Amino acid sequence: MPQPSPGPSPERAAYGFVLYLASYILFALFVIWAYVPDEVLHSIGLTYLPTKAWAIVLPILGCIGAVSIPVVYFIINILHTQALEEEIEIHSKSNIPEPTIQNFDLSSGSVPPIVELDLATVCRHLNLGKDKLSPAS
Structure with missing residues (x-):
């Protein structure tokens, strides 16, 4: 069974073309109905408008x-x-807590270990300027 794809297909092209034509036809009918006087519409038999x-x-x-x-x-x-103070955040037991990363030596060009950052710390670093950052309390 083929997997659904967001890419173009002949069926989508046909549906798109029909919707394109229908939108222009409906807009033309709307403009005609809006601008043509009621007497002219009644004379051609359109009375229920x-x-x-x-x-x-x-x-x-x-x-x-x-x-x-x-x-x-x-x-x-x-x-x-959720509020930042909520305890609904998911914490993994395999991650190293944040304070121990400060003891890791990054001068050798190695990759730092995976740590779990507190959401409040991430928001503080993303949303505050460098001059407004203060140590986490």
């Missing part, structure tokens, strides 16, 4: 959705992030 107010409401709703969806995702991620 929404009011013209939706011609303004739909683009506004689209803009509000485009702005609010990333904000909502950001808020959800913030709410699901």
Whole structure:
């Protein structure tokens, strides 16, 4: 059984082309409905149409959705992030604790041992400037 791939395929190309054409056709129909007077639409037999107010409401709703969806995702991620003080972090028993790495000699060009850094220490080093770093308490 072939594995799914994110690469291009003939089926995806066909679906993409159909969606491309459908989006232009729907946009053209929307513009025609928004700009053509109701009398002309009624004369060709189109009587069951929404009011013209939706011609303004739909683009506004689209803009509000485009702005609010990333904000909502950001808020959800913030709410699901654990505090630094939580003991939910995963610690491996095979890693060397952080203070013993200071005794390792790196002058020979060797690779330092694997250590488990505290999350607060990593955040402090990533988010503070060099002049604001203070020893961990």
